[in-house]
Amino acid sequence: MDDFLSLALQRQSDRAFDASRPVEREKLERILEAARMSPSACNAQPWHFIVVDELELKNKVADATSTRLLGLNHFTKQAPVHIVIVEEKVNLTSGFGGWVKDKNFAWVDIGIAAAHICLAAEDEGLGSCILGWFDEDKMRKLLDIPSGKRILLDVIIGYSTQADRPKKRKETEQVISYNKY
Numbered sequence: 539m540d541d542f543l544s545l546a547l548q549r550q551s552d553r554a555f556d557a558s559r560p561v562e563r564e565k566l567e568r569i570l571e572a573a574r575m576s577p578s579a580c581n582a583q584p585w586h587f588i589v590v591d592e593l594e595l596k597n598k599v600a601d602a603t604s605t606r607l608l609g610l611n612h613f614t615k616q617a618p619v620h621i622v623i624v625e626e627k628v629n630l631t632s633g634f635g636g637w638v639k640d641k642n643f644a645w646v647d648i649g650i651a652a653a654h655i656c657l658a659a660e661d662e663g664l665g666s667c668i669l670g671w672f673d674e675d676k677m678r679k680l681l682d683i684p685s686g687k688r689i690l691l692d693v694i695i696g697y698s699t700q701a702d703r704p705k706k707r708k709e710t711e712q713v714i715s716y717n718k719y
């Protein structure tokens with residue numbers, strides 16, 4: 539990929555993967571390193587990334603993301619890797635700042651880390667999809683996550699078999715203005 543805009547345009551949420559093609563460990567490690575280097579409010583790094591790539595467990599985690607009734611996330615078993623992001627405590631300064639300014643910095647931070655994962659995956663020739671819809675309790679039990687902790691996102695990664703589709707976005711004038719709202 540030659541420039542960042544092309545990478546950003548190329549990335550899409552992939553919902554079909556080659557289940558028989560594993561993600562190379564070196565690629566996965568580079569993606570995780572990009573996530574670890576993400577910015578966070580007061581450098582709190584309020585995250586823990588659980589890489590789920592053991593087949594049986596990964597399939598159970600995938601099951602916890604899908605709801606048959608609503609037809610949601612039925613594709614997630616195809617992805618060979620799930621990166622489950624657990625929210626950790628922020629540090630004192632981020633916590634204080636978030637309280638004073640009434641902002642959930644940890645959730646912002648984790649969103650940024652998820653974006654790093656997706657863009658790094660794209661750069662490695664891999665597809666990805668961020669999942670916010672899953673059964674948190676089921677996931678917690680499967681991955682031995684302590685009961686007090688929130689699981690914010692599951693980012694799935696693999697070799698995409700999905701065709702590129704055009705981006706559907708609001709018009710530039712609708713979302714961008716200069717010097718006033």
Ligand SMILES: Cc1cc2nc3c(=O)[nH]c(=O)nc-3n(C[C@H](O)[C@H](O)[C@H](O)COP(=O)(O)O)c2cc1C
Pocket residue numbers: 549550551552553611667668669670671672705
């Ligand atoms: C926080 C968040 C949660 C999401 N949850 C899901 C999900 O549970 N299932 C899904 O198929 N896509 C999910 N997506 C993907 C969005 O639907 C997708 O990013 C959006 O439609 C734009 O499409 P694109 O990513 O292909 O550009 C999520 C994206 C974000 C950022």
